[in-house]
Amino acid sequence: MSVIATVAPEVPVKLHKTDFQSDQEVRWCPGCGDYAILAAAQQVFAKLGVPRHKYVMVSGIGCSSRFPYYVNTYGFHTIHGRAPAVATGIKMANPDLHVWVITGDGDALSIGGNHLIHALRRNVDLKILLFNNRIYGLTKGQYSPTSEVGKVTKSTPFGSLDQPVNPISLALAAEATFVARTADIYIPHMQDILTQAAAHKGSVFIEILQNCIIFNDGAFKDTTDRAMRDDKQVMLEHGKPLVYGKNRDRGLRQRGLDLEVVELGKNGVTEKDLLVHDAFAESQALAYVLSRVEDPVPMGIFRNVTRSSFETRAHAQIAAMKEKFGPGNLDKLLKGGETWMVK
Amino acid sequence: MTTQQIESRPTAQREVLKTVTIRFAGDSGDGVQITGDQFTATTAMQGNDLATLPDYPAEIRAPIGTLPGVSGFQIQFSALDIHTPGDAPDVLVAFNPAALKVHVGDLVPNGILICDTSQFTKGNLAKAGYVTNPLEDGSLTQFRIFGENITEKTTLGLRAVESLTVREKVRCKNFFALGMAYWIFNRSMDPTLRFIEMKFKKNTDLVEANKLALKAGFAYCEMTDVFQAVAYEIPAAPSVSGTYRNLSGNQALAMGLVAASIACERPLFYGAYPITPASDILHELSKHKNFGVITFQAEDEIAAVSAAVGASFTGALAVTGSAGPGIALKSEAVSLAVMTELPLVIVDVQRGGPSTGLPTKTEQADLLFTLFGRHGEAHVCILAPATPGECFHYALEACRFAVKYMTPVYLLSDGYLANGAEPWRVPELGDLPRFPVKFREDPQGFSAYERHPKTLSRPWAIPGTPGLEHRIGGIEKREGSGNVSYDPDNHERMVVLRTEKIKRIAQDIPLLQVEGDPDGDLLVLGWGSTYGAIRAGIERAAQKGMRVAQAHLRYLNPMPSNTEAVLKKYKKVLCPEMNLGQLSWLLRAKYLVDVVGLNKIQGQPFKAVEILDGITAVLNGRPVKQPADSTVNGDGT
Numbered sequence: 001m002s003v004i005a006t007v008a009p010e011v012p013v014k015l016h017k018t019d020f021q022s023d024q025e026v027r028w029c030p031g032c033g034d035y036a037i038l039a040a041a042q043q044v045f046a047k048l049g050v051p052r053h054k055y056v057m058v059s060g061i062g063c064s065s066r067f068p069y070y071v072n073t074y075g076f077h078t079i080h081g082r083a084p085a086v087a088t089g090i091k092m093a094n095p096d097l098h099v100w101v102i103t104g105d106g107d108a109l110s111i112g113g114n115h116l117i118h119a120l121r122r123n124v125d126l127k128i129l130l131f132n133n134r135i136y137g138l139t140k141g142q143y144s145p146t147s148e149v150g151k152v153t154k155s156t157p158f159g160s161l162d163q164p165v166n167p168i169s170l171a172l173a174a175e176a177t178f179v180a181r182t183a184d185i186y187i188p189h190m191q192d193i194l195t196q197a198a199a200h201k202g203s204v205f206i207e208i209l210q211n212c213i214i215f216n217d218g219a220f221k222d223t224t225d226r227a228m229r230d231d232k233q234v235m236l237e238h239g240k241p242l243v244y245g246k247n248r249d250r251g252l253r254q255r256g257l258d259l260e261v262v263e264l265g266k267n268g269v270t271e272k273d274l275l276v277h278d279a280f281a282e283s284q285a286l287a288y289v290l291s292r293v294e295d296p297v298p299m300g301i302f303r304n305v306t307r308s309s310f311e312t313r314a315h316a317q318i319a320a321m322k323e324k325f326g327p328g329n330l331d332k333l334l335k336g337g338e339t340w341m342v343k
Numbered sequence: 344m345t346t347q348q349i350e351s352r353p354t355a356q357r358e359v360l361k362t363v364t365i366r367f368a369g370d371s372g373d374g375v376q377i378t379g380d381q382f383t384a385t386t387a388m389q390g391n392d393l394a395t396l397p398d399y400p401a402e403i404r405a406p407i408g409t410l411p412g413v414s415g416f417q418i419q420f421s422a423l424d425i426h427t428p429g430d431a432p433d434v435l436v437a438f439n440p441a442a443l444k445v446h447v448g449d450l451v452p453n454g455i456l457i458c459d460t461s462q463f464t465k466g467n468l469a470k471a472g473y474v475t476n477p478l479e480d481g482s483l484t485q486f487r488i489f490g491e492n493i494t495e496k497t498t499l500g501l502r503a504v505e506s507l508t509v510r511e512k513v514r515c516k517n518f519f520a521l522g523m524a525y526w527i528f529n530r531s532m533d534p535t536l537r538f539i540e541m542k543f544k545k546n547t548d549l550v551e552a553n554k555l556a557l558k559a560g561f562a563y564c565e566m567t568d569v570f571q572a573v574a575y576e577i578p579a580a581p582s583v584s585g586t587y588r589n590l591s592g593n594q595a596l597a598m599g600l601v602a603a604s605i606a607c608e609r610p611l612f613y614g615a616y617p618i619t620p621a622s623d624i625l626h627e628l629s630k631h632k633n634f635g636v637i638t639f640q641a642e643d644e645i646a647a648v649s650a651a652v653g654a655s656f657t658g659a660l661a662v663t664g665s666a667g668p669g670i671a672l673k674s675e676a677v678s679l680a681v682m683t684e685l686p687l688v689i690v691d692v693q694r695g696g697p698s699t700g701l702p703t704k705t706e707q708a709d710l711l712f713t714l715f716g717r718h719g720e721a722h723v724c725i726l727a728p729a730t731p732g733e734c735f736h737y738a739l740e741a742c743r744f745a746v747k748y749m750t751p752v753y754l755l756s757d758g759y760l761a762n763g764a765e766p767w768r769v770p771e772l773g774d775l776p777r778f779p780v781k782f783r784e785d786p787q788g789f790s791a792y793e794r795h796p797k798t799l800s801r802p803w804a805i806p807g808t809p810g811l812e813h814r815i816g817g818i819e820k821r822e823g824s825g826n827v828s829y830d831p832d833n834h835e836r837m838v839v840l841r842t843e844k845i846k847r848i849a850q851d852i853p854l855l856q857v858e859g860d861p862d863g864d865l866l867v868l869g870w871g872s873t874y875g876a877i878r879a880g881i882e883r884a885a886q887k888g889m890r891v892a893q894a895h896l897r898y899l900n901p902m903p904s905n906t907e908a909v910l911k912k913y914k915k916v917l918c919p920e921m922n923l924g925q926l927s928w929l930l931r932a933k934y935l936v937d938v939v940g941l942n943k944i945q946g947q948p949f950k951a952v953e954i955l956d957g958i959t960a961v962l963n964g965r966p967v968k969q970p971a972d973s974t975v976n977g978d979g980t
Contacts, residue, residue: 024814024826051809053808053809053810053811054806054807055806056657056806061817068814068816069814069827072812074806074813075813075815075816076653076656076683076815076816077814077816077818078653078679078816078817079649079675079679079817082646082649082676085641085642085645085649085650086649086650086653086656087653088639088650088653089614089639089649089651089655089657089659090653092639092650092654093612093637093653093654093657093659094658094805094806096807097657097806114643114646115645115649118641314639317632318635320632322633322635324633325633327633328601328605328631328633328635328636330602330634330775331772333631333634334598334602334770335586335588337588337589338534338537338588339586339769340586340587340588342390342582342587342768343584
C-alpha cells in the first residue's frame with residue numbers, strides 16, 4: 001500500500017504545525033529557549049507549502065543539535081561542528097531538498113568554525129540557524145567562543161581570557177548572502193526572519209539569541225527583557241532610518257568608518273541624519289559596521305543579497321559538460337588515451 | 344600520423360634482449376617524469392610488458408643541482424610477463440652530477456650510463472659532493488659511459504627555432520635524451536610526437552622545438568658510431584588478445600569509480616582535499632562531469648568525508664579519498680557512517696608516515712589503522728588492489744560492497760600503485776558488474792534499521808521520498824526503529840549486528856587462490872602492491888629449484904573464508920610487507936599461525952631479490968633479515 005508514494009502532493013501543500021512534530025519526546029531542560037525556536041520553525045515550515053519529505057534538518061553536537069529528532073522531516077544528527085559540511089553534501093547530491101542546519105555557538109564557531117566559513121562563502125543554499133547561548137550546555141557549563149571576556153565557568157574558575165567572536169561579523173566577512181539576528185523570545189520576529197530566510201536562495205545565517213536556563217540564565221536579559229529591550233536594541237528594517245528607544249528618540253548616525261548613537265532633536269539632529277538601513281547593498285561594508293554595534297544591539301536582517309548558489313553552479317557545470325562532451329560514454333573513457341590491439 | 348624521416352638501425356642488426364630496466368634521473372625541473380611517462384607510453388604501445396616506479400622528491404623545485412632535488416623514473420620492460428619495475432637499472436640516464444651520485448650505485452656492472460656532460464661543472468660536482476669529475480677520473484670504469492653534451496646538442500638542434508630563448512631551448516633537452524633512448528631500444532617516436540603536439544598546442548614554437556629535440560636525439564645516436572654497440576631490440580610480450588592501454592593506479596581507480604557509478608546507477612560524489620599522492624584521483628574525476636560526477640574540493644579532509652556522508656544519506660555513490668594524515672582526520676566521520684550504516688568508500692593512497700612522513704614515497708602502514716583506527720567497535724570492510732590495473736576492479740568492488748552492505752569500505756592503494764603504470768587490458772562493458780541500487784520507497788512497515796536477512800544491511804531510504812521521513816544520527820539506535828536508545832542490551836546487540844554485517848561480506852568474496860608451487864613447504868602471503876615483487880621473487884626461487892607457493896590477500900576485512908585453511912596447509916608462512924609486520928600481526932592474532940615477517944620501511948617497494956633472499960633464508964632455517972637494528976614487531980612489542 002504505497003499510497004503516500006503515489007499521491008505525492010504537489011506544492012504547495014496545506015500543512016499544520018503538528019505535521020512537523022515527530023513522535024519523539026522533546027528533551028530539553030524545562031524553560032530552555034530551544035522550545036520556542038522549535039515551535040517557531042515548525043510553524044513556519046507548515047506555512048511554506050513544501051511537503052515534509054523535502055526537508056532535511058542537519059545538526060552537529062550540542063543541546064540545539066537534538067533539534068532534528070523533534071521535527072517530522074528527514075533529519076541527520078551528525079558530529080561535532082561538521083553539520084555545514086554534511087549539509088553541503090546533501091544539498092549537492094539533491095538540490096531540490098530544503099536543507100536547514102541547526103547549530104550552536106560551540107558547534108558552529110569553535111569546533112566547526114572552518115566549515116561554517118566555507119559553507120557561507122560558497123553560498124550553498126543552506127539555512128543555518130545558530131542558537132547562541134554563549135555557553136557549552138551539553139557538557140555542563142564551560143565558556144564558549146561567544147562568552148564575554150572574564151566569564152567564570154567550570155573550566156574558567158578565574159575568568160575566561162579570550163576575546164569572543166561576533167557571529168554576525170564573522171558571517172558577513174565569510175561572504176554570507178543572508179545574515180540576520182533574532183531572539184528565542186521574539187516569536188513573531190523570529191517567524192518573519194525564518195520565512196524570509198526560507199525564500200532566500202543561498203546561504204542563510206541567522207543568529208538566534210537563546211537563553212540557557214541552567215548554565216547561563218539571563219545571558220541576553222539586558223538586551224531582550226521587555227523593560228529594557230526598546231532602549232537596548234535597534235530593529236533593522238530595509239529602507240528605514242535606524243531609530244530606536246522607548247520614545248523612538250535615538251538613532252545611529254554614520255561617522256567616518258563607524259556608527260555613533262545620537263539623540264533625535266538634540267543639537268539639531270533629525271531622522272534625516274541617521275543611517276538608512278540597506279539590507280540589499282551589494283557591499284557588506286555597512287552591514288559589517290552595524291554588526292560591531294553592541295549598544296543598541298541590532299536585530300533583524302543585516303544583509304540579503306542574491307548570488308547564484310554553489311549547488312546550482314555545480315549542477316549547471318555538469319549540465320554544460322554533458323552538453324559539450326555528450327553524456328558520459330564509459331567505453332570511450334576506458335579506451336581513452338593511446339590504445340593498442342593484441343590479436 | 345607523423346612520418347619519421349630518420350630511419351633507425353634495422354631490427355636485424357640489433358641485439359635482442361628479453362628484459363631491460365632503464366632509469367631516468369635529473370633535477371626535479373628537468374622533465375624526468377614526463378620523459379619516463381613518454382618512454383612508458385611508447386613502450387606499452389610497442390607491446391612490451393612493463394612496470395614503472397616514479398620516484399620524486401616532495402619539494403616541487405628543490406635547489407638546482409642538489410641531491411635532495413633529484414627526481415627519478417624507472418621502468419622495466421620486457422618480452423616476457425614481468426611484475427616489477429626491476430631491481431637494478433641496466434641503463435641510467437643522468438642529467439646532472441647529483442642524479443649520477445644518487446643513482447649510479449644501483450646501475451648493474453657493464454650497465455649503460457648516459458650523462459649530460461654540460462652539467463658536470465665544478466659547481467654542480469661540488470653540490471653533488473664530487474671532488475673530481477667521475478666521468479673522467481676513472482671511478483666508473485665498470486660501466487659503459489656515454490658522456491654527451493646533451494644541453495649543447497639540444498640547442499644546436501634548435502638553431503632554426505628563432506623565437507625561443509636559449510633557456511627555453513635548453514628545457515627541451517629531456518626530449519633529446521628521450522630520442523636517444525628511443526633509438527637505443529628501437530622505439531617509435533610517433534606516440535611522443537603526437538603527445539608533444541597535444542601538450543604544447545597553445546605554443547607552436549614549443550611544439551616544433553620539442554619535436555626537433557626528440558628527433559635530434561634519435562638521429563644523433565643513428566649517426567654516431569659508438570652507439571652502434573648499444574642497439575637493442577626487445578620483442579613484444581605475449582598477452583591475451585584485446586584492446587590495451589597504459590594506466591597508472593590512480594587513473595585506474597578513478598575510472599573504476601566512474602564505472603561503479605554507472606554500475607549502481609547513482610551519481611558519483613567525490614569529496615577530497617588536495618594531498619599527495621591521492622590528488623590525481625580528484626584531478627581525473629573532475630574531468631568527468633559529463634558522467635554526472637560531482638567533485639567537491641572541500642575546505643579540509645574532515646569536510647571532504649563529511650560531505651560524502653551527507654551525499655550518501657541523500658543517495659549518491661559517495662567516495663572520499665586521501666592519504667597519510669588526511670586519513671587520520673577522516674576517522675570520526677567514518678565512525679558516523681558506521682553508526683548510521685551509510686555506504687561510503689574511503690580511498691587511502693598510503694604513503695610513508697607517521698605525520699607528514701614521506702609524502703611522495705610508498706608504504707603499507709595504514710592496514711591496522713584502517714582496521715582499528717576509530718573509536719568504539721567500528722568495523723569496516725577493507726580491500727587492497729595488488730597492481731595498478733587492479734585498482735579499477737577493486738574500486739568497483741569497494742562500491743559494490745558499500746551499497747550492498749550499507750557500510751564504509753576502505754580501499755587501500757599506495758604511492759607505488761598510484762603512480763606506477765602497467766599495460767591494462769580494457770574490459771568489455773558487458774563484462775563489468777552491474778549492481779543497480781534499489782532505494783526503499785514503500786512506506787508500508789518501514790523502519791530505518793530493519794535488516795536484510797542475508798546481508799544484515801538496513802534499507803537505504805533517501806530524503807525526498809514521501810512517507811519515509813526519518814532521523815538518523817551518531818547516537819546509538821534502537822534495533823529496528825532506529826530511534827535513539829541508551830538501553831544497555833540494545834547497545835550490545837547493535838554492536839554485534841554491525842560487526843556481524845561486516846563478517847557476512849565474506850559470502851561475496853572469492854576464495855584465496857594459491858599460485859606458484861602449491862605443494863611446497865613455504866607460502867609467501869602478501870597484500871597490496873607487494874604482489875609483483877613477491878611473484879618475481881618466487882619465479883626466481885623456482886628457477887633455483889625452490890618450491891614456494893604464493894597467495895595474495897586483496898580482501899583484508901573480512902578475509903576470504905578459506906584463509907585459515909590455506910595458511911595451515913604450509914609449514915612456513917612468509918609475509919613481506921612495507922611496514923613493521925601489520926598483516927603478520929593480524930594473521931597471528933586471528934589464526935594462531937607463526938607467520939614470519941619480511942619487512943621493509945624505506946619508502947621504496949620491495950625488489951625481487953629481497954623477496955628471494957627472504958625465501959632462501961626461511962627455507963634454509965636462517966632468520967629473515969629485519970629492518971635495520973629493529974627488534975620490534977608490528978604490535979610494538
